Amino acid sequence: MDPYLVLQLALQGFLMGGVYSLIALGLSLIFGVMRVINFAHGEMMVFAMFISITLLQWLGIDPFFSFVMCAVFMFGVGYAVQMVFVNRILVLKEAMQVLVLVGLAIIFENTTLMIWGGSDLSPKTSLALASIRLGPVSIDVARLVVFILSILITLLVLLFLRKTDIGKSIRAAADNRLGALIVGTPINRVYAICFGIGSACVGAAGALLVPLMPAKATMGAPFTVVSFVIVILGGMGSLSGALIGGLIIGVAESLGTVFLPSSMKQVVSFSIMVIILLFKPQGLFGGKG
């Protein structure tokens, strides 16, 4: 095996892992606060991807800038979803919650399919072919920029939750729903903002993925699964776990392509999940489980 190839793949995977972290962060945040698994996560990401492509094709705005718009738009979508659907199901049995979110996933996926059709779209973005050589390995500039932006957004979200008042009420609501209610937190609004932030993360991630891979309406489910794997690996509800888990899965999937066809790289992350579930079901950083 060529050591440089392995190094190159590991680096690429690491950079891709940044986006994974951002996607998983949204999922982990939503789970951590509301104890609801967003089964529509990957589908929402693909939806955002196509919005970003449309912005690029109609207005010529590059995904490196339009990710902000996508994030804002998806915040609105997430806010509405929480207000209309999810707030009503929090008291239901877990089984019933799952069904509603799966319903949402189906709606998102097929709305995308209806609007944009079922074929692959990979529009040309700026920086598409630029690369930097670092000794024996080369780095796509687009990938590097996407990585830096993803990590920045992730850190910003973490900072937001630590420092701002809304962030503090979100954490309070996550810690103790009843307690937060008693001290007068408008819990439904806080939840909606939280789901909005989770969706905004995934919206930004979707836009940032546009330069890296072709978009297809039906590719949401694998992303939902990958973000589950990351969240399980990092620990349910642990935000820093999502960050590190994303990087690990990115590298692992990329190295998996050494001996597997690249479209089967998920088998690697999936095996990781099985191992984690077997030996450490609470994840690497999960305390609460």
Next chain:
Amino acid sequence: MKRFYLFMGIILALLLCLPHVLSNYAMEIFILIFYYAYLGQCWNILTGYTGNISLGHSLYVGIGAYTATRLAMAFGLSPWLGMLAGGLLATGVGAFIGFLGFRFGLRGVYFVLITISFGEIGRLIALHMKSLGSFEGLFIDFTPGFWNMQFKGNAPYYYIALGLLVFSLLVVRALEVSKWGRYLVAIREDEDAAESIGVNTLKYKMLAISLSSFMTALGGTFDANRIFHLSPDRVMSMGMSVEIILRPIIGGMGTVLGPVVGSFLITFPAEWTRAYLTEVGRPGLHMVIYGFVLIFVVFFFPKGVMPFLTRLLKPFFK
């Protein structure tokens, strides 16, 4: 209850006579109703009775379909035997998934995640294995004959599908009144309480998932030999898993007749909208409608339509 069985007998007799008066297309719809009711019933054994939601049942359909077809192509094995082989393989896979999920007390969401992931991986493997036809899928040569489970016209398929459905109804009814079934319901209602009075929850959940996956795979083989074409996107997709769960949820989970009622209610409208919307160039719209139906049912009929039906029909079947 006696009257109820009489009523069911009459319905069964009517259904047995129906192929003589139905057109080929109408029979096709009935086959779909029976087929999806059957799959829904298999899913119901696991989810309706133990409360563990599986969103990867298409995996077992796929295993049943691919195993029987591959064996028929490679060794000329009759699908009737291939069916059993597929069923046994699916049982193995199902038991492994169940072991992963149940052994470590992973409940609720974790179990759903595992089933989704395994379903997705199954699809990926079928998509990439040359010997499974990769993305083009497998095409089955048409050589009619009972032993090949291939027939001209829809009537024989109608009877096989009906047979499968009746078989599943009998199994689930027998299960429901047995000790097993009671244990499963106890697990669904309160697992900790069930365990504390000495129910071996792991054992009974494993039995439920094994039975469920075995029976689901039988349905897969039947479907493969009716359509003559297998592709990962048709038999192993998330869409298939959703088709499977929709009918028992609408009819009523954890009831013997729920999946059947659900299937009779929505199969025809679903097929009709699918055909119509694809014709007018809106192929995804019927799935969007499915999504809203699913949410609507959870919001307003969380127990399905069975409770209403039972209340309505109770005076007649005392």
